[in-house]
Amino acid sequence: MRRTRIPAADEPAARLRQAARILLARPLLVAGLTDDGEFRLVRACAAELREWFERETGWRLVADAQTIRLLKLTADPYDGTHPARDPRAKTPFSRQRYVLTCLALTALERTDGQVTLGRLAEEIVLAAAEPALADTGFAFTLDRRERRADMVAVVRLLLHWGALRRVAGDEEAYLGTGGDVLYDVDRRVIAGLLAAARGPSMISEATPEARLDALTSEVLLDLDDSRNRALRHRLTRLLLEQPVLYYDDLSEPERAYLTSQRFALLNRITQLTGLVAEVRGEGIAMVDPADELTDVRMPAEGMQSHLTLLLAERIAAAGPDGVRVGELHRHTRTLAREHRSYWRKHATDPGAEVDLVATALEALRALKLVTVEPGTDPLVCGRPAIARYALAEPTIRERAQPTIPEQKETLR
Structure with missing residues (x-):
């Protein structure tokens, strides 16, 4: 720890x-x-x-x-670049794992003070079979190891949060269908997990998008003080949570408020957190000199981080026209051959570049450095902050010879 x-x-x-x-x-x-x-x-x-x-x-x-x-009420509920991850494998959660997490929390609210992994899984299978959920196309059974692995990933996340405490057993034994695990349930932690502006029982909207908006939208009075407070809250959340706040992503009222209140906003954040504002023509980044308040580091140690840095350089060099993912695949294959002596061996395997580039782009999107336009061969475009990773040819300037001032005699 x-x-x-x-x-x-x-x-x-x-x-x-x-x-x-x-x-x-x-x-x-x-x-x-x-x-x-x-x-x-x-x-x-x-x-x-x-x-x-x-x-x-x-x-x-x-x-x-x-x-x-x-x-923490998020400033952007549709930002999917920072997903929940399996605490052990670090793989991002799929939609299925998110649904399983919600079903697990629902089951734990009704269970006793202790529960086994097998019993919790059975409760989730029963909940998944409910018509209201089954009609959406969601299905979950325990007949395959992959589904049991999903269940274990969810439990590991709940252990990481403290909603569960392991008493006996091991999740690996459950994966092999030869064992079970006993947990203590902490309902105080479960009760505090959901961060929402409104309770789910107060939401009657029909579609998932409308329900998400209702869950996170806050009541705003039609008063100047209320509007200004809402603007301050949103901008401060963005500055604290996002790697970069781009002016182009803001509405006109938000840009106007930030222009007039920028010094006060940034000063209050710096005083409390120690983050230092880097203000540029395109936006603002709150930089952490201690490099602690981030879940995505760049640069960092390891082959994947090295590749991500090299791809950022390639995307920055492409300029506003961007670069196709196919080109990044070819570039990655070339890099893997060049760095084979200290990159992982599998980096040169046929097809390895696909996952390597996907992981790199995931990190670059999370850092607000690129956008990826969907398509058969997606187009990757750099955002303004990626310019810091561009390399330019060094310019050697001739140093002028110092001029020795003419000595003049002084009459005494």
Whole structure:
């Protein structure tokens, strides 16, 4: 478990900053799963943090002796570039795994204080067979290992959150159909997982898109103060959550508010979090000098990160016309041959470039560095911030010879 240096007691501003950074990195802290020093620090600063987040972002902070939860309402509910991941394999969740997670949480709300993995899976199979869900085309059974693997990935996520605590057994044994696992259920954690502007029971919209909008949209009074507060909340959320805030992605009222209030907004964020604003003509990025408050690092160690960096350079060099995914595949095959001595061996396997490029583009999209237009051979276009990864030919300038001033005699 990563341990963070806790500032000394005579550093109140530093303590508040560290507590805010811990909470932004992990909006759900559970006693026993979180480092004890970090948990105590955030809980001690909860009142000040609650006031700041409520005022600047509209997020609620709920804290008790066992759990601390920052209920972060997302600024963009349709942004799918930061998916949930299997805590062990790090693979992104599919739609099926998201549905299974929701069904698992529903089943855990009704179960006893302890549950086995097998029993939880049976409850999910029964729920998946309900007509209202089956009519959408969703189906789930346990007749294949892949489906059991989906179930294990969901449970691992719930263990990571603290909704479940393993008592006995191992998930790998369940995968092999030769064992089961016993868990304690923590309903306090489950009750605080959903961050929404409205409770699901209050939503009557029919389509999934309308239900998602209703779940995340907030009531806005037709008053200047209310509108300005909503603008401040949205912009601060974007600055805290997104790698880059592009002016072109904002509405006219949002751009106008940001233009007039930019200094105050950025200053308040910097004072609380230590993030430093990088302001350019196209937008703003809040840069973390400590490189802690991100889930996608670039550059980072490893072959995949090296490839991602090299592809970013290639996309940046393509300019506004962009580059086709097929061309990136060919470029990756060339790079794999050039770097075969220290890249993984499978990088030169036939077809390996497809997954390698897909993973790289996933990271570049998450960092708001590229857009990918769908098609038979998708077009990848760089966004303004990718210019920092472009390489230019070095220019050597001749150094002028220093001029020695003429000496003049001075009469004394």
